[in-house]
Amino acid sequence: MTHDDELQHKIEQGDFSSLPSDNIDTKAYQEIFRVLNKAPEYILPENFANKVVDRLEHQHKRSISFEYFWFGFGFILLIASLVVSLSYTSFELDLGFMKSLAPLKHLAPFKGVFIFGALFVLLLNFVDHRFIKNKKTV
Amino acid sequence: MVMEDQALVSKVISGDKQAFMLLIKRHERIVAHMIGRLIKHDGEREELCQDVFLRVYEKLHEFSFQSKLSTWIATIAYRFAINHLRKKKILLSDIPEEESFTSHFVEDENPESIASEQDMDAFVLNLIDQLPVQYKTVLTLYHVESMNYKEIGEITNMPEGTVKNYLFRARNLLKEKVTKYLGKEELL
Numbered sequence: 001m002t003h004d005d006e007l008q009h010k011i012e013q014g015d016f017s018s019l020p021s022d023n024i025d026t027k028a029y030q031e032i033f034r035v036l037n038k039a040p041e042y043i044l045p046e047n048f049a050n051k052v053v054d055r056l057e058h059q060h061k062r063s064i065s066f067e068y069f070w071f072g073f074g075f076i077l078l079i080a081s082l083v084v085s086l087s088y089t090s091f092e093l094d095l096g097f098m099k100s101l102a103p104l105k106h107l108a109p110f111k112g113v114f115i116f117g118a119l120f121v122l123l124l125n126f127v128d129h130r131f132i133k134n135k136k137t138v
Numbered sequence: 139m140v141m142e143d144q145a146l147v148s149k150v151i152s153g154d155k156q157a158f159m160l161l162i163k164r165h166e167r168i169v170a171h172m173i174g175r176l177i178k179h180d181g182e183r184e185e186l187c188q189d190v191f192l193r194v195y196e197k198l199h200e201f202s203f204q205s206k207l208s209t210w211i212a213t214i215a216y217r218f219a220i221n222h223l224r225k226k227k228i229l230l231s232d233i234p235e236e237e238s239f240t241s242h243f244v245e246d247e248n249p250e251s252i253a254s255e256q257d258m259d260a261f262v263l264n265l266i267d268q269l270p271v272q273y274k275t276v277l278t279l280y281h282v283e284s285m286n287y288k289e290i291g292e293i294t295n296m297p298e299g300t301v302k303n304y305l306f307r308a309r310n311l312l313k314e315k316v317t318k319y320l321g322k323e324e325l326l
Contacts, residue, residue, distance in 0.1 A: 004306070004310050005306055008306060008309055024317050024320055025313060025317060025323065027320060028312075028313045028316040028320055029309070029313055029319045031258050031262065031316055031320075032262055032309055032312045032313060032316055033281075035258065035259050035262040035263065036262075036266075036277055036284075037268075037281050037282070038259070038283075039167075039282050040170075040171050040174040040278070040282065041174070042170055042171075042174030042175075042183060044166050044169075044170045044184060045184070045188060045263040048162065048166055048184070048188075049158075049159040049162040049163050049166070050159070050188070051188060052158075052159075052162055052188050052191045052192065053155050053158060053159055053162075055188055055192060056155075056158075056192060057155075059192070077314060095152060099295050101191065105256075112167075119236075120287075134290060
């Protein structure tokens with residue numbers, strides 16, 4: 001242990017009696033320890049916590065608007081691409097097993113309802129996953 | 139305190155804003171001290187402290203109580219300060235070379251600035267500002283926050299031995315300058 005280390009240890013432990021009192025190193029270390037133990041002058045304003053919470057809420061609102069924008073944009077894009085695809089391919093709904101489902105043919109006029117139902121369930125799952133579950137953790 | 143912290147953290151995670159405000163009030167001191175000592179630009183300090191707590195809020199669900207909450211928050215504050223200094227392209231000397239840095243720090247003397255210093259506090263604080271970031275961090279956490287080597291090591295990602303070494307070296311560097319100042323004062 002060096003002379004400096006020893007001095008630092010003694011001052012740290014408050015062992016002032018064994019320190020050489022007329023030594024300039026001792027005096028310097030004592031001054032340094034005194035200043036170091038003072039808290040830095042910088043303090044945060046009284047309403048700091050409020051400001052953070054305000055920023056948090058602002059960020060939260062912004063992220064919701066952003067998510068809704070992308071959700072709407074994606075949905076419109078999906079519909080548009082569906083319409084374009086159907087019109088270009090002259091698509092007619094035939095799942096290949098319609099003949100075997102002849103007894104159910106009376107349901108055929110409602111096929112749009114079934115497709116809508118399936119899409120709606122998928123949509124609900126998506127909304128639940130993206131928005132509702134995420135918000136619970138915020 | 140750990141139990142209190144656990145209850146508080148659970149409330150914050152469940153979305154209780156009042157609990158988050160309480161968490162901020164409990165820990166804003168340590169964040170202000172870290173940022174205040176490492177960042178010199180007054181206008182940037184408060185925003186940076188806010189950023190630290192926003193990150194705390196965002197990552198709180200990942201906190202597993204392996205360390206004290208204050209240590210974890212101080213780690214975030216330290217990383218934010220370091221990243222901020224890097225963004226500002228402020229030179230971060232990773233591990234100062236013993237010989238070159240010591241001689242530069244001790245010999246780099248501006249007699250006018252020493253003579254103009256009116257009191258020891260301002261003089262020492264000015265010297266602390268000139269130290270490498272790692273030294274300033276270790277000094278602040280040890281002396282102001284009364285943290286031990288292990289906790290400081292967790293925050294700065296340095297081994298305990300390095301923390302202790304930096305602490306002693308930093309105080310030794312300060313002493314070299316302060317003895318010069320005291321010598322000058324005695325001559326006046």
